[in-house]
Amino acid sequence: MQLRENRASVSASLLAADFSCLGSEIKRIEQAGADMLHYDVMDGCFVPNISFGEVILESIKGLVTKPIDVHLMIVDPVRYVKDFAAAGASSITVHAEAAEDIVPALKAVRETGCLAGISVKPSTPVEVITPYLDLIDIILIMTVEPGFGGQSFMPEMLDKIAAARALADSTDRHIYVEVDGGINGETAALVKERGADLLVSGSYLFGAKDPAAAVAGLKA
């Protein structure tokens, strides 16, 4: 396996923010140098938890200066693609497991002008993405079971990240390999070596005493 020393972009997961002061939390994490804001939508069905929907996104979009990276952990995501695009999303990622046929959702995302992403849970092989490579800009590898922040990174996902990078590099376009779950200073180095170039981080960043140093550590 080829190991890399790439720099990566950082997408800060708002799920770990203090919701009682979301506006100042967004400012704080943007000033710390986050490249994007990661917005986790959970429906209590595709995953056990319920988080927030397009109404909250609509209300914060005016405050956000960075691209908003929407991660839909919901069944039949095609139903909500237009709403999240209108509410301010820059990219929308759907799960390969979330519909019998995920192509209409990916096409709907592209039609809105947002970047389109596809995500796989830890138990889903990355190869299921192969038929969709022409329709996507992001492969999101879950490095925890989706549904909750603050879980531990699953090291057994490292080979899958390398396989995702190989799939992405088999195309003639840039496709991000994004990783989500348990990313901190140590696990960031491991995933970047495997070719991840977009790192989601929630509890580590929002809980950091010095968020700017934490963001810089993840990128470097």
Ligand code: DX5
């Ligand atoms: C989990 C979410 C993640 C989560 C990451 O289902 O998709 O984006 O917020 O949180 P941390 O970085 O705390 O693992």
Ligand code: ZN
């Ligand atoms: Zn996420």
